[in-house]
Amino acid sequence: MPEPVIASVGASPLGRTDLPGRDLFSVALAEAFDGLPDPADVVEAVYVGNQSESYEHQIMYGTLLAEWAGLRYVPAERVEGCAAAGALALRHAVKDVRNGEHEAVLACGVEKMTSAGTSGATDALSAAFDRAIEQRSGITAPSQYALLAQRYLHETDATERDLAEIAVKNHANAARNPRAQFPKEIDAETVLESDPIAPPLKLYDCAPVGDGAAAVLVTTAELADDLDRPRVRVAGSGASANNIAVAERDMTDIAGARVAAETAYEEAGIDAADVDIAEVHDAFTVCEALLAEAAGFAPAGTGYQSYRAPAERADGWTDVRLSPSGGLKARGHPIGATGLLQALEAYEQLTGAAGDRAVEGAETALLLNEGGVADAVTVGHVLTTAEAP
Amino acid sequence: MTDGDLDATDPRTLPGFFDALAEGELLGGVCADCGQVLLPPRPACYACGSRAVDVEPQSREGRVFSYTEVRTPPPAFAADAPYTVAVVELADGGRLLGRVAADYADVAIGDAVELAVREPTAAEREVALDYEADWPLHVFEPR
Incomplete structure (x- = not known):
């Protein structure tokens, strides 16, 4: 079986931009193919992660972006799973290369979230929740995660200040990331004194709304070598759906994410302790705490210590560094592109291209990308430059 | 697998569930195999996969x-x-x-x-x- 590798990555600027989705994609694609043959000479299939047609009144994103890449008569489709759409697109590309169907597949993601302001994004995102009970009760993304945060603070020793410190850590990482939407440091008081959005969550607990696109080229190892590109093995891929309604899930043991991570670890032949860096889905600060536990990095109830240096965390924590990119919180969260921005960060970290934010000696990364609320769907990938065990 | 006869009067569908709720009755699915309560009722139990779901007032x-x-x-x-x-x-x-x-x-x-x-x-x-x-x-x- 061919082993899929990531051979190149690219992204558009993130945040409020004057470019529609297809043009954001063109920018990301140009970076990914800088120095390579044209996409039409390389790419055999396209998957596009995209949350919602409500931002641009546009579906058929597979067809559209294949065309804008100069590809004709190739398989191309949009992949939908709210904020997990990007990693689902990556997973499809990985499977196509792994099963020998294609040598090179483009996984990309795009979202034009700023087209209708905060209310437009709030409305579009609410479509990810159960229509019959949750949507009709007026729930929103921040309030859904606030229900998780309220419960987490109730069950553990974590405080609102701990959650604030997660945002502080991710902003500090983003300050060294030239791609970040918010490349600036903040302090805990800024978080704690920011506007309440859905208590206990405040504005600075929340990832921002923003535009963005990302492109990731998945190939065989042989093709990556032929293209003279640094390569990172996609050693494991797992995906897991849980209930759509938050009320019917365990709200502090994010079991779907646990399954996705463990599946990816098993495929890669590694344990959680082997992971050097992790890009997890910190759409809200509490997510990083919950996912640190689900990924096996932290004992139950201690994930909120993710902002601390490894030596200062509770016994049983691994030495993993979380969200060196700045995470969704500060790097940015253009929904359909987010899973691919996580892969981009891991690729740059593992190939020595992460500049000032490089985590020294990092060889193995875990990516956890979620859609809906928390683990309604989770996709996990293990990326590594280590030799196969 | 059965349930081919589900229609909008069945409380395992949303119209059936809300019709009962409008009359003041909150109906749940209760898995006959594992006891999981499902709100609203639905044809299959997410906890164990069983399709033996009874509908009971909650x-x-x-x-x-x-x-x-x-x-x-x-x-x-x-x-x-x-x-x-x-x-x-x-x-x-x-x-x-x-x-x-x-x-x-x-x-x-x-x-x-x-x-x-x-x-x-x-x-x-x-x-x-x-x-x-x-x-x-x-x-x-x-x-």
Whole structure:
């Protein structure tokens, strides 16, 4: 079986931009193919992660972006799973290369979230929740995660200040990331004194709304070598759906994410302790705490210590560094592109291209990308430059 | 696998569930194999995969499991904000999300509440899909 590798990555600027989705994609694609043959000479299939047609009144994103890449008569489709759409697109590309169907597949993601302001994004995102009970009760993304945060603070020793410190850590990482939407440091008081959005969550607990696109080229190892590109093995891929309604899930043991991570670890032949860096889905600060536990990095109830240096965390924590990119919180969260921005960060970290934010000696990364609320769907990938065990 | 005869009178469908709720009856699915409560009822149990799901009336009394306040609502509910929402654990074991008829500051985890049912307002009918227009809304009242 061919082993899929990531051979190149690219992204558009993130945040409020004057470019529609297809043009954001063109920018990301140009970076990914800088120095390579044209996409039409390389790419055999396209998957596009995209949350919602409500931002641009546009579906058929597979067809559209294949065309804008100069590809004709190739398989191309949009992949939908709210904020997990990007990693689902990556997973499809990985499977196509792994099963020998294609040598090179483009996984990309795009979202034009700023087209209708905060209310437009709030409305579009609410479509990810159960229509019959949750949507009709007026729930929103921040309030859904606030229900998780309220419960987490109730069950553990974590405080609102701990959650604030997660945002502080991710902003500090983003300050060294030239791609970040918010490349600036903040302090805990800024978080704690920011506007309440859905208590206990405040504005600075929340990832921002923003535009963005990302492109990731998945190939065989042989093709990556032929293209003279640094390569990172996609050693494991797992995906897991849980209930759509938050009320019917365990709200502090994010079991779907646990399954996705463990599946990816098993495929890669590694344990959680082997992971050097992790890009997890910190759409809200509490997510990083919950996912640190689900990924096996932290004992139950201690994930909120993710902002601390490894030596200062509770016994049983691994030495993993979380969200060196700045995470969704500060790097940015253009929904359909987010899973691919996580892969981009891991690729740059593992190939020595992460500049000032490089985590020294990092060889193995875990990516956890979620859609809906928390683990309604989770996709996990293990990326590594280590030799196969 | 059976259930080929499901229609809109069956409480394992949403129209059937909401018709019963409009009459004041909260129906849950109860898995005959593992006991899991499913709100609303549905043809299969998510906990064990069984399709032996009985439909049984559920207690409308419960306790707040988690809660928050919506301050930036979806456009359809802008006039209602801020409002309190909670996940409530009902006495028969199921958990259900809904609004709470109390200010956020007056609610705490563990508070006793009771589910009440009302008809949709004119504004709610306005934003409803055609087939939802008559579906009732539930709200948890402090007890």
